Amino acid sequence: MITRKSRDEIKRMRHAGHIVALVHKKMREVIEPGISTKELDSIAMQIIKENKAIPTFLGYHGFPGCICASINEEIVHGIPSENVILKEGDIIAVDVGATYGGMVGDSAWSYAVGKISEEKALLMKATEESLFAGIEKMRAGNILDDISGAIEDVANSYKMGIVRQYGGHGVGHSMHEDPFLFNFRVGDKTPIKSGMVIAIEPMLNLGCDDVKVLDDEWTVVTKDGKPSAHFEHTVLATDDEPVLLTTLME
Ligand code: MG
Ligand code: MG
Numbered sequence: 101m102i103t104r105k106s107r108d109e110i111k112r113m114r115h116a117g118h119i120v121a122l123v124h125k126k127m128r129e130v131i132e133p134g135i136s137t138k139e140l141d142s143i144a145m146q147i148i149k150e151n152k153a154i155p156t157f158l159g160y161h162g163f164p165g166c167i168c169a170s171i172n173e174e175i176v177h178g179i180p181s182e183n184v185i186l187k188e189g190d191i192i193a194v195d196v197g198a199t200y201g202g203m204v205g206d207s208a209w210s211y212a213v214g215k216i217s218e219e220k221a222l223l224m225k226a227t228e229e230s231l232f233a234g235i236e237k238m239r240a241g242n243i244l245d246d247i248s249g250a251i252e253d254v255a256n257s258y259k260m261g262i263v264r265q266y267g268g269h270g271v272g273h274s275m276h277e278d279p280f281l282f283n284f285r286v287g288d289k290t291p292i293k294s295g296m297v298i299a300i301e302p303m304l305n306l307g308c309d310d311v312k313v314l315d316d317e318w319t320v321v322t323k324d325g326k327p328s329a330h331f332e333h334t335v336l337a338t339d340d341e342p343v344l345l346t347t348l349m350e
Contacts (some may be wrong), residue, residue: 102270102278106187106296109203109272109343110336113297117205117334117345119198120149123167124209125348131211133188137169140194141180148198150253156197156204156275163318168208170194170319174262175303175311176208191224193330197275203273207298207346208332215332220327221307227304227329228260230283234268234300236340238335244288245280251285253303260264261305261329266320268300271334301332341342 101278123144130143144167148155149338157164163177169192170178171186178184178193181296186192195208233250247268255262268281283302307326313319322328336343 102290102296103272103349105272105297105336106294112201112203112298113205113334113345114349116148116153116169116198116200116203117207118349119148119200120196120205120207120346121348122151123147123196123198124194124207126199127194127209127211131186131192131213133186133214135186136182137178137180137184137186137192140169141165143178144196151198154196156199156206159342160275165235165238168193168195168252170328170330172327173322173325175305175320176330177320180216180318187217188211188348191220191327191329195330196333202273204271204273205346206271206275206332206334208301208330210329210331222258223304223306223327224329225252225333226260227325228331230254230302231300231331231333234302235333235335235342235344238298238300238337240292240294240337240339242292244279244290244292245285247288247300248288249285253282255283255302255304256328261307261309263303263305263311264309265311266303268298271297271299292337293338296337297334297345299309299332299334303328303330
């Protein structure tokens with residue numbers, strides 16, 4: 101069932117999203133060669149707790165971190181570890197959720213570690229651009245396939261692979277609510293209505309679409325070992341412009 105959020109629910113989601121944005125602001129500052137993904141996780145945890153929120157990911161289906169840290173060919177669900185140290189030239193996707201007042205904000209961003217290759221930079225540019233193309237379609241009167249199609253078109257224009265098995269989702273009282281949102285056209289005519297909130301999250305690959313899950317049963321990687329990028333915002337549909345809930349509040 102797709103719910104439409106009340107004014108009060110949206111207020112709390114906006115606050116949760118602000119906290120998520122604070123984490124990303126800090127990630128941008130501290131991500132550099134030599135830092136471990138466990139350290140990134142600890143920093144995120146501290147910010148979430150300082151702001152009286154709950155790390156949504158920690159314990160979710162048993163996930164052991166409060167961020168997902170996915171490097172290079174890792175697409176999503178990378179587990180933070182003291183043994184995973186960032187190196188010059190890596191790209192890392194940090195996905196984080198915060199629950200505030202019972203409501204969830206969910207946002208992911210890919211970051212360059214030091215100087216990266218041109219092809220990785222292009223992958224990140226394409227993925228971020230596809231996210232914003234999707235966000236632009238999050239308007240009452242459109243259908244879900246409008247968002248999916250906008251993402252697909254940008255991915256195709258850059259000749260990037262599109263991860264098929266994972267996608268966006270409704271978000272609110274829990275992290276994953278209806279509807280599921282594909283990052284390519286599937287013909288879903290579900291109408292977008294004001295008050296609907298969806299985490300839009302394209303995952304694009306430099307190579308093929310195919311993915312596999314590692315033996316840790318969490319980390320999803322590209323089958324061909326080529327890099328992947330991931331960008332995500334939690335977005336509210338209104339009768340007017342789409343509203344990003346996972347940015348810093350003024
Ligand atoms: Mg996320
Ligand atoms: Mg999400």
